[in-house]
Amino acid sequence: MLREDKRRELLDNFMRKHEYDESALLEILHKTQEIYGYLDNESLMYVAQSLNLPPSHVYGVATFYSFFKLKAAGEHVVTGCLGTACYVKGVEEIMQAVEREFNVKRGESTADGKLSLFVTRCIGACAMAPSVVIDGEVMGKATPELVINKLKLLLGGNKTETR
Amino acid sequence: MMAAAEKVKVATMWLSGCSGCHMSFLDMDELLIDLAAKIQVVYSPIADVKVFPEKVDVTLIEGAVANDEQLELLKQARERTKVLISLGDCAVTGNVPALRNAWGNSARLALERAYIENADVNKQIPTDVPELLEKVRPLHEVVKVDYYIPGCPPSAGVITYVLTELLAGRVPNMEGKCKYG
Amino acid sequence: MEGTRLKLGDLQKIAEHEVDFERAFKHRINVCCSSGCVPFGAFDVLKAFQEAVKEFGVEKECKVARTGCVGTCAVGPAVVIEPGDYLYQNVTPDKVRQIVRDHIVLGLPVKDMLYQNEAFFKKQHRLVLRNAGKIDPTRIQDYIAAGGYAAIVKCLATMTPQGVIYEVLGSGLRGRGGAGFPTGQKWSLVARSHSSPKYIVANLDEGDPGVFANRTLAEADPHAILEGMLIAAYAVGAEKGYIYIRAEYPLAIETLQKAIAQARAMSLLGENVLETSFKFDVELRFGAGAFVAGEETAILASVEGRRAMPRPRPPYPANSGLWGKPTLIQNVETLANIPLIVLNGGAWFSKIGTGKCTGTKCFSLTGKVNNPGIIEVPMGITLHEVVFDVGGGVADNRKFKAVLVGGPSGGCLPETLLELPIDYDSLTRVGAIMGSGGIVVIDDKSCMVDTAKFFTDFCIDESCGKCTPCRAGLAKIKEIFEGITRGEGNLEDLATLEKASIYIRDASLCGLGQTAPNPVITTLRYFKDEYVRHIVDKVCPADRCFKNVKEVNKQ
Amino acid sequence: MSNSTVTLKIDGVEITVPEGTMILKAATDNGIRIPTLCALEGLSNSGGCRLCLVEIAGSPKLFAACITPVSSGMVVTTNSERLKEYRKMTVQLLLSERTHVCSVCVANDHCELQSLANELGVDHVMFERKWTDYKIDSTHDFLVIDRNRCILCTRCIRVCDEIEGAHTLDLKMRGKDTQVIMDLDNNWGVSCSCTSCRKCAKVCPVGAIYVEEEPLARTKHKEIAEFLLARRRR
Known part of the structure; x- marks a missing residue:
């Protein structure tokens, strides 16, 4: 993790590159999320002030688009693709299996903050349906067993590290 | 429409409501006398009849459906009535009785609020009363309803209008006459 | 070569030079490195090929290239060996040595690794995806060698803006974003609009679940989009363009960013394009997960950094678009057709497809079908041909039940409508839409x-x-x-x-x-x-x- | 502004208005009533509520009168059976989308949605009503927002931005989850930008924003936007 002043500097540089142009708000929010992991009220207020935009406008934009997260995600993130092709090929069963196995609801994280489960509407990997994204990597032709095993491996590996 | 000798059989029913709609009905005042010449009240909270009779022509129902007894009564009324009318906002929208619908587990919460939180003595939920439905519903979500008279309460004038039109064999036009609240 | 400012005549030289350079190779090994194949290890396969040709000492006669998608996304990673267009499926690094040894060294293609569904390609007609799977999308020279940027040269050197619009009108091309508005008419409207500056927005916000044709195009042939935008800008008088792309497409974003940088370095974008007085530059704008942002007026709001809420039309974007200025909004697939229309003429284009719906259409064919993937077929082809010929029929020997055409807001069509020709009007008539081109096959196991x-x-x-x-x-x-x-x-x-x-x-x-x-x-x-x-x-x-x-x- | 005029027909009446006039204004100025909710004189038009939809001869589509400019020779129908049906449907959807209980609402008898239901004869709602449970924000000294009653017409947002210039209010989320917010979705009481001008309460067509302990008849004043604009133009 970068230090706070370093992160702020990154964000400042990026906004300067866009000349504090309010039309680059989406790009700037993307960058903010990339730097901080999610969009908290503090950074939203900072962006609003820097771009000279009303806070409610910035908040409205940040919550309109599903790509932006206003809450910190878990250490590991699994995202199920709910696109048509994946749906037809049974991604719902995978989602339910993950929910059951790790006691987590979609859109939320496990109590220990280790795993977040999200859904997205189509990642465009439809020919490999059903697809699931685990920590940024696409798993095509996924099955409940494959996903759960992979997640167990990730979470288990983590535990041994912390021990 | 009707033979002069044969009066139209009218029933009224009171479910989960405040009886205000019935009061409004009585507010027709002297018009009630004219009406009495044409109709015969065969079942009503203001008439002492225990069982809903067969072959009723018109039934006016006040109140929403909130418990299993009301549900049964309503279904029975529907089976035995030609024309069923929702009278007042509770019957038409659910209105105040339905406000509890906003909570999950609303039947239980409502009972606890009434019989435990707000009770001074004997804090307990009675077991010998009809069971509350999980959701309070307007009549047309449960049975087919033929006409609607919204209002809290509907004015005597609107009730008169609808009944007069129906008795004259016409379909009431509710434009400009549906005042909710 | 890169970084030198080009003049109009220089492109021809680059193309010739590239072609000569290519000729030195006996074989070309094209490894598909687009989003469909990468998760299955396409980059490892690419590396394995580069090592294997060295190992067998054939690196002088074999060019190993990273390319875009050939369309057979279900059997990736896919590798095409030229000449002969041998398509290898499900290639893994451990199969690579055998392929190089048998196919390249011994001249014996490895039969059981080849893609067997010939029918998949037979009824396709590739215009938009002309370069997909054939050129390296990260090298502008590859695109130029394939005849790229010749159309903008032709425009700048010999055509008036009105002349370009005339050809586009004559082509009968209609917007590929879904609504099917005649492209030439749209261009005329923007061109006639007097206020300035004017803008172009290329719509790559492919939000339809089950659709990834635009992504495939951007990953396989980004310069075709840029050239289309350049020509459109020249025709309507725009000087700034935005490509609005889904943030969920990192590889396509990277490819486009590279392409824009290369085009700028060679003065194909920027002030004085190819040393003429024409100026045009392109910027990427990222979507953030909103399907509605694909709508014409919503995309404008989003490019301006606002909530992607559509507004009623009129005013039409052609008169009042970005920041109230005339704006041409065009799907990237529409734009990729433009260079071909300029080069070959509108009349040539209008002969492809049907009279009212000319050209081709890319579809993402998915669901319960044997050959899913990206296809490009001429307008007017029947649904039956797409599902049973190109698609190879319903998967797992199940019974066909319905086909959904046009994405989530398309229509579910039954077996009795399979003989329907695919064009804007026929689809609308039966309650479906072209949408952005999703075809999902539904079998009898679905409700x-x-x-x-x-x-x-x-x-x-x-x-x-x-x-x-x-x-x-x-x-x-x-x-x-x-x-x-x-x-x-x-x-x-x-x-x-x-x-x-x-x-x-x-x-x-x-x-x-x-x-x-x-x-x-x-x-x-x-x-x-x-x-x-x-x-x-x-x-x-x-x-x-x-x-x-x-x-x-x-x- | 050009001085040229346009002649068109609305419901059979020939009307001449300045070029660029919206159908809604052309109709209203000539005594033809088209029901509206989100449109408000003095504010920009949203075109969102869809109550003012009209038919224009020659097009199968429907047009929002508040935002469609007149053109010469246009033949507009404002009250066909289909339009009546659709307006009733719109009112029913608004009534069933959130908790609208007129009998216990501050806006009872002063509510535009309520009077529209009356005018159009919406005697019941064919859909199951949704009973929402959004928390009421009464943290402001005297302004209250009850989002259970909000119909998302965005009048408050537009008046706050365009007339007051504060832009305290905006929308968060999207679709059916859309809500009116203050600043970063803060409680109204801690809003850093609200000027407490109460214009939002004046223009709210329903009982979603109101002034505590003030009769609505006194609060409501939807002509405020037009009035202020006229003062500024002087």
Whole structure:
């Protein structure tokens, strides 16, 4: 993790590159999320002030688009693709299996903050349906067993590290 | 429409409501006398009849459906009535009785609020009363309803209008006459 | 070569030089490195080939190239060896040595690794995807060698803006974003608009679930999009362009960013394009997960950094678009057609496809079909040909039930409509739409009520919330569906569903709401018996619904 | 502004208005009533509520009168059976989308949605009503927002931005989850930008924003936007 002043500097540089142009708000929010992991009220207020935009406008934009997260995600993130092709090929069963196995609801994280489960509407990997994204990597032709095993491996590996 | 000798059989029913709609009905005042010449009240909270009779022509129902007894009564009324009318906002929208619908587990919460939180003595939920439905519903979500008279309460004038039109064999036009609240 | 400012005549030289350079190789090994193949290890395969040709000492006669998608996304990583267009499927690094040894060194293609579905390519006609899988998208020289940027040179050197528009009008090209508005007419409107500056927005916000043709194009041939934008800018008098792309497409973004940088370095973008007085530059704008942002007026709001809420038209973007200025909004697939139209003439283009719908259309063919992937077929081809010839029929030997054409707001069409030719008007007539080109094959294991509910759910999630019919109406439709699939429906619900759907279609503000009820309307029209069985018999013919109800009852 | 005029027909009446006039204004100025909710004189038009939809001869589509400019020879129908049906449907959807209980609402008898239901004869709602449970924000000294009653017409947002210039209010989320917010979705009481001008309460067509302990008849004043604009133009 970068230090706070370093992160702020990154964000400042990026906004300067866009000349504090309010039309680059989406790009700037993307960058903010990339730097901080999610969009908290503090950074939203900072962006609003820097771009000279009303806070409610910035908040409205940040919550309109599903790509932006206003809450910190878990250490590991699994995202199920709910696109048509994946749906037809049974991604719902995978989602339910993950929910059951790790006691987590979609859109939320496990109590220990280790795993977040999200859904997205189509990642465009439809020919490999059903697809699931685990920590940024696409798993095509996924099955409940494959996903759960992979997640167990990730979470288990983590535990041994912390021990 | 009707033979002069044969009066139209009218029933009224009171479910989960405040009886205000019935009061409004009585507010027709002297018009009630004219009406009495044409109709015969065969079942009503203001008439002492225990069982809903067969072959009723018109039934006016006040109140929403909130418990299993009301549900049964309503279904029975529907089976035995030609024309069923929702009278007042509770019957038409659910209105105040339905406000509890906003909570999950609303039947239980409502009972606890009434019989435990707000009770001074004997804090307990009675077991010998009809069971509350999980959701309070307007009549047309449960049975087919033929006409609607919204209002809290509907004015005597609107009730008169609808009944007069129906008795004259016409379909009431509710434009400009549906005042909710 | 890169970084030198080019003049109009220089491109020809680069092309010739590249072609000469290519000729030195006997074989070309094209490894598909697009989003469909990368997760299955395409980059490892690429590396393995580079090592294997060295190992066998054939690196002088073999060019190993990273390319875009050939379309057979279900059998990736895919590798094409030229000459002969041998398509190897499911290539893994451990198979690479054998391929190089047998195919390149011994001249014996490895038969059992080859893609066997010849029919997949037979009925396709590749215009937009002309370079997909053939050139390295990260090298501008590859594109130039394939005849790229020759069209903008032709425009700048020999054509007036009006002349370009005339050719586009003559081509009969219609917008590929879904609505099918004639492209030439749109260009004329923007060109005639007097205020300035003017803008171009290239729409790459492919939000339809199940559709990835635009992404494939951007990953395989980014310069075709840029050239299309350049020509459009020249024709309408625009000087700034934005490509609005989904943030969920990192590889396409990277490819486009590289392409823009290369084009700028060679003075194909920027001030004085190819040392002429024409100036045009392109910037990327990222979407952030909003299907509605693909709508023409919503995309403008999003490019301006606002909530992607559509606004009523008029005013049309051609007169009042970005920041109130004339703006040409065009899908990237439409734009990729433009260089070919300029080079070969509108008359040539108008002969492809049908009279009213010229050219080709890219489709993402997915669902329960044997050969899923990206296809490009001439307009007017029948659904039957697409599903059974190109697609190779229904997967797992199941029975065909329906085909959904046009994405989540498309229509579910039954077997009886399979002979329907695919064009804008025929599809609209039967309640489907072209949309952005999704074709999902549905087999007899799927329930049509559940399918319609799924698409309604999608549209509810993606509704912007501005207008009442779409925001509140769709939610009510969903509630009715939930009742039916819980076993609490009654036959009157069907009338309510239909009434509400038609109201939403007619009364909604934008295309999302106007088309959102299509799946409901078409399934009610073509599969009403399935609804009736759910309601009357409490039976789901595909055994998908009532499951949760049963489980709850058991508990 | 050009001085040229346009002649068109609305419901059979020939009307001449300045070029660029919206159908809604052309109709209203000539005594033809088209129901509206989100449109408000003095504010920009949203076109979202869809109540003012009209038919224009020659097009199968419907047009929002508030935002469609007149053109010469246009033949507009404002009250066909289909339009009446659709308006009723719109009102029903608004009534069933959130908790609208007129009998206990501050806006009872002063509510535009309520009077529209009356005018159009919406005697019941064919859809199941949704009973929402959004928390009421009464943290402001005297302004209260009850989002259960909000119909998302965005009048408050537009008046706050365009007339007051504060832009305290905006929308968050999207679709059916859309809500009116203050600043970063803060409680109204801690809003850093609200000027407490109460214009939002004046223009709210329903009982979603109101002034505590003030009769609505006194609060409501939807002509405020037009009035202020006229003062500024002087």
